[in-house]
Amino acid sequence: MRKAYIIKKTIYALITILIVLVFNYILFRVLPGDPLSMLMRNPKATPEMIEHVEAMYGLDESWWVQFVTYFEDMFHGDLGTSFVYKEPVTAVIGPKILPTVILFGLAEILAIFVGILLGIIAAWKRGTKADVGTLGFALVTYSMPTFWLSMIMLSLFCVTLQIFPVGGMESPGMAFADMGTRFVDILHHLILPVITMSILLIGEYALTMRNALMDVLEEDYITTAKAKGFSSRYVLRRHAVPNAMLPMVTIIAINLGLVVGGAVQVETVFSWPGLGNLMYEALNSRDYPVLQGLFLLITVCVIVANYIADITYSYIDPRVKE
Amino acid sequence: MSDNIVEVKDLRVHFTLKSSLAQDAAGRRKKTVKAVDGISFEIKQGEILSLVGESGSGKTTTGKAILGLVPFEAEKMLFRGERINLKEKEYKRKFRQSAQMIYQDPYQSLNPRNQVIDIVTEPLVVNKLVESEEERLELGKEALERAGLTPGEDFFFRYPYELSGGQRQRVVIASSMIMGPSFVVADEPVSMLDASIRTGILKLMMDLRRENDLAYLFITHDLSLAWLISDRIAIMYLGKIMEMGDSEIIISSGKHPYTKALTDIMPKPGIKKEGPRKVLQGETPDPTDVIEGCKFCSRCPIKEEICSKEEPPMKEVEPGHFVACHKV
Numbered sequence: 001m002r003k004a005y006i007i008k009k010t011i012y013a014l015i016t017i018l019i020v021l022v023f024n025y026i027l028f029r030v031l032p033g034d035p036l037s038m039l040m041r042n043p044k045a046t047p048e049m050i051e052h053v054e055a056m057y058g059l060d061e062s063w064w065v066q067f068v069t070y071f072e073d074m075f076h077g078d079l080g081t082s083f084v085y086k087e088p089v090t091a092v093i094g095p096k097i098l099p100t101v102i103l104f105g106l107a108e109i110l111a112i113f114v115g116i117l118l119g120i121i122a123a124w125k126r127g128t129k130a131d132v133g134t135l136g137f138a139l140v141t142y143s144m145p146t147f148w149l150s151m152i153m154l155s156l157f158c159v160t161l162q163i164f165p166v167g168g169m170e171s172p173g174m175a176f177a178d179m180g181t182r183f184v185d186i187l188h189h190l191i192l193p194v195i196t197m198s199i200l201l202i203g204e205y206a207l208t209m210r211n212a213l214m215d216v217l218e219e220d221y222i223t224t225a226k227a228k229g230f231s232s233r234y235v236l237r238r239h240a241v242p243n244a245m246l247p248m249v250t251i252i253a254i255n256l257g258l259v260v261g262g263a264v265q266v267e268t269v270f271s272w273p274g275l276g277n278l279m280y281e282a283l284n285s286r287d288y289p290v291l292q293g294l295f296l297l298i299t300v301c302v303i304v305a306n307y308i309a310d311i312t313y314s315y316i317d318p319r320v321k322e
Numbered sequence: 323m324s325d326n327i328v329e330v331k332d333l334r335v336h337f338t339l340k341s342s343l344a345q346d347a348a349g350r351r352k353k354t355v356k357a358v359d360g361i362s363f364e365i366k367q368g369e370i371l372s373l374v375g376e377s378g379s380g381k382t383t384t385g386k387a388i389l390g391l392v393p394f395e396a397e398k399m400l401f402r403g404e405r406i407n408l409k410e411k412e413y414k415r416k417f418r419q420s421a422q423m424i425y426q427d428p429y430q431s432l433n434p435r436n437q438v439i440d441i442v443t444e445p446l447v448v449n450k451l452v453e454s455e456e457e458r459l460e461l462g463k464e465a466l467e468r469a470g471l472t473p474g475e476d477f478f479f480r481y482p483y484e485l486s487g488g489q490r491q492r493v494v495i496a497s498s499m500i501m502g503p504s505f506v507v508a509d510e511p512v513s514m515l516d517a518s519i520r521t522g523i524l525k526l527m528m529d530l531r532r533e534n535d536l537a538y539l540f541i542t543h544d545l546s547l548a549w550l551i552s553d554r555i556a557i558m559y560l561g562k563i564m565e566m567g568d569s570e571i572i573i574s575s576g577k578h579p580y581t582k583a584l585t586d587i588m589p590k591p592g593i594k595k596e597g598p599r600k601v602l603q604g605e606t607p608d609p610t611d612v613i614e615g616c617k618f619c620s621r622c623p624i625k626e627e628i629c630s631k632e633e634p635p636m637k638e639v640e641p642g643h644f645v646a647c648h649k650v
Contacts, residue, residue, distance in 0.1 A: 220431040224494075227389050228445050228501075229418020239433050318481040319434060 005314055013307040020299045025070050028292050029063075079296070080289035084282075089293040093278065097297075099169055100263050100274030107194045111201035112252060118202065119209020123217065123244075124236060134206060142203030150269035153196045164192045167271030193270040200266075201255065208251055212244040219243075246317055253309030257302030327505050327537045328365040328388060331398035333358055335383050335561075339610065353610040357383040358394070359561035359617075362636070365505070368535040372548035372569070374584075375558035378609055381541045384558075385507040388539065389423055401505070419449070422498040426510035428490035432482040439478040442466060442497045449501075461500065469496035470526055488519035492526065499530060509541045524551060545584050549573045554642075557581050560609065560617040563636070567643035577645045579622050616648070624649055 054060045058069060073080070079089035122134040141149075158166045165171065169189050170182070177185070216222065217240055225235045263276025271277065275294060282290040335358040358380040365371045373381040387394040388401075390408045399406050401417060408414045425431035432441055443452070443462040452458040463474035469492040471477050482490055491511065498506060508527065512520040528551065530536060542548050548555050549569050556566040557580060565578040576585055583602040604621040607613060616622070619629040626648065634648045 220425050220427060221433045223386075223391060224423065224425060224431045225433075225444075227391060227418070227421075227423040228448075228497075229415060230444075230448050234448060242435055243433065317435065319483050 002314055006311060009307060009310045013303050016303050017300060020296070020303070021071070021074060024292055024296055024299070025067060027295075028288050031288065079293040082287055082290045084285050084287045084290070089289050092290055093275070093293050093297065096273060096275045096278045099272060100267070100276065103190065103193055103267070103272055103274060104197060104263060106190065107197035107201065108252075108256065110194065111198040111205055114198065115202040115205025116209050116248065118206040120213060120236070120241065122206065122210040123213035126214065131210075134210070138203035138206040138210075140203075141199050142207065144200065146200055146265040147269055149200060150193075150196050150266050153192055154269060157192055165189050167269075169273050193266055193272055196270075197266050204251065204255075205248070208247060209244065212247045213240060216240045216244045242316075246313070249309055249312055249316065253305045253312075254302070256308075257298075257305035325367050326364040326400070327367050327369075327402055328539070329398060329400040329403075330364065330388065330396060331362045332360050333362070333384065333387060333394060333396040333399065334360050335380070335387050335392055335394045355609045356561050357609070358387065361558070361561070361563045363556055363563065363566060365537050365539060367504070368531065368537055369554065370531070370538045370540055370552040372540045372542060372552035372555045373558055374542055374545050374548045374555055376543060376606060378560075378606060379558040380561040381543075381558050382509050385423070385509055385539055385541050389421055389507055390417075391423075415449070419445075419501040420503050421505045421507070422501070422503040424491075424494055424498055424506060424508040424511045427514050428487055428494050429482075429514070431494055432490060434482055436481075437478065438466070438480050438482070438485075438493055441482075441493060442500060444497070445501050465496040465500045466493070468499065468530070469493070470522070471496065486519075487515050488522060491515060491519075491523050495523075495526060495530070499534075502534065503536070504534070505537045505539070507539045507541070510543070511540075512547070513542070513544070527551075545573070545588050549588075557584065560606065560613070562617050562646065563644075564618065564647070565643075565645045571640075571643055577639060577643075577650045578618075578647050579624055579649075580618050583623075616646075 051060075058066060061069070077090060079093075081087065082089055082092050085092050118134045118138070122131040125131050154166065157164050165188060167189075169186060171185050171189075175182075222235060222239055225239050226232075230238075263272075263274055264279055265276070266272070267274045267276035268280045275297070278290065279294050281287070282294065334356070337355045337357055339353040339355060361380075361384065363371065373384060375381045383392060386392045387396075388399070388406075390406060401421065404413075406417060408417065436444075439459065439462045442465050443458050446452045446458060446461060452461060459475075459478070462478065466472075466474035466477055471489065471492050477485075477489075477493070482493070485493065511527065512523050515523060524547075527538070531538065538552075540548065540552055545555075549572075552569050554567060555569045555572045557564045557572070557576075557578065559580055565572060565576055565581045572581060573585055573588075576582055580602075583600065586600050600623075602621055603623075607617075607620055613620075615628075615630040615632055616625075616634050619625045622629065628648050632648070634646045636644045636646050637650065639645050639650060
């Protein structure tokens with residue numbers, strides 16, 4: 001039963017990725033801008049030079065040969081060459097993955113814990129000051145623009161109070177320091193962007209958890225459990241929270257997928273050398289191959305995260321099997 | 323100590339409706355719903371008292387109040403002659419073991435993520451009454467089989483969604499009975515079940531009553547069902563008891579106009595009804611409205627001037643038969 005479910009979900013995920021590959025190809029062919037002019041950046045290029053470059057990049061082939069080549073290369077792990085860096089896209093994207101994963105992994109973990117906790121408190125103490133306070137906090141942070149909060153945090157903690165470094169991941173010259181010093185330095189740089197990103201995520205988690213838990217607390221099996229004389233804490237822990245966690249799994253999974261892409265604003269403001277920053281730069285310089293690579297990475301992450309959510313669901317909710 | 327297992331005097335449950343910020347600012351009075359507005363009754367050991375009324379009459383709330391699941395006020399609220407004091411931990415523990423609840427909807431009263439064996443034996447585990455896993459399974463099997471789910475072990479590791487409505491209700495009953503209660507509030511326990519399954523569940527409840535000398539507060543909107551199973555019937559309307567007495571007397575010679583209206587439209591086997599049915603006119607008033615006098619007077623066919631001014635007291639017209647009506 002479960003095996004069939006997993007196989008079905010796997011096939012769906014693979015089909016989606018395939019469609020994304022095709023779409024990603026088309027998207028960057030219909031975008032404005034002629035790859036040649038961007039590659040050469042020389043308005044005085046002679047027709048011979050243009051022909052030479054065309055042949056070099058395979059642009060003289062028909063569209064379907066290009067399409068097939070695109071797929072072939074994709075399966076060999078070749079995502080093309082960056083216009084700006086003149087390096088393979090994989091080599092450009094590769095080193096940016098880890099910083100983003102560190103930053104947003106930590107921010108997500110922090111936000112999930114705090115958000116769920118706040119949501120539980122708000123739902124449990126419904127209508128009290130704790131609830132109203134949590135609700136207010138969640139709504140304000142949830143609707144706050146990312147770049148705005150980032151800039152406020154930056155100017156408050158780095159410029160006015162000068163507690164944290166202004167940006168980047170390391171202080172200059174740290175590459176030569178020993179492991180311990182370097183680690184502490186990176187941590188110091190991490191704190192502010194992690195907190196900023198968490199604040200932006202907490203609201204959504206807290207609101208979702210609050211709503212889900214309030215719904216569950218109205219269920220008859222909660223009253224039944226109370227009538228059986230179980231303590232409030234026990235009812236909350238054993239019956240209410242596990243059932244309220246189901247919708248949380250979905251939004252956590254979607255957010256995990258977006259971790260890679262949602263980084264743009266925070267990373268740009270904090271000059272964090274991650275994927276979001278890279279995307280911003282690639283957009284500015286119309287580096288289409290890099291953008292294409294990033295799009296692919298992000299969509300695949302979202303699909304994989306959803307796939308994991310589906311599989312997790314089948315374990316935590318016995319009703320999901322079809 | 324009397325032989326009354328539950329004794330309720332002047333029970334009131336009022337809910338204040340949440341008002342919006344704008345309503346507060348406009349200084350409007352907060353609306354109160356008098357779900358239960360001063361009712362008194364008692365249930366004897368091993369007796370079945372049915373609370374009958376239409377939806378919104380406060381019968382479910384009454385049941386919940388007795389089990390302390392909603393805040394209430396009462397002049398007297400005794401369980402086995404003792405005041406129900408749920409603030410006292412030791413008393414609460416004992417009370418929760420001897421008073422149980424069976425819900426209307428077996429699709430919602432079982433935690434969807436727990437397996438049958440865990441649901442049934444949870445009270446034992448929480449109260450630390452089992453020492454080993456074998457003992458837990460053994461007691462769980464016994465409880466399931468007493469509730470008619472045989473062989474019990476076949477149901478251990480199933481989830482509620484894998485069971486039919488009747489089987490679910492049997493799981494609910496097994497779980498309520500495992501602590502050996504002496505009083506059960508059964509809130510429309512069969513109204514969500516198919517007619518073919520109802521009899522089985524009712525029979526099970528009656529069997530359990532005989533074996534354990536159980537008392538039931540049976541909440542239902544189905545007067546003929548109440549007549550079939552209960553010793554006494556109390557008719558509720560808008561948070562008040564209108565008439566209470568032995569079920570035979572209520573059905574055959576009810577005195578209150580509301581009771582009469584209900585029994586009049588009740589199908590009776592073997593009797594061909596003559597003449598048109600006297601169907602009650604009008605709607606139940608909005609429960610937030612303040613009603614002066616008798617709650618029923620807006621729909622009463624025999625009302626007089628006094629009815630809309632003064633609330634009728636409970637009168638004992640014959641031993642054990644109470645009616646709240648000016649005209650009786």
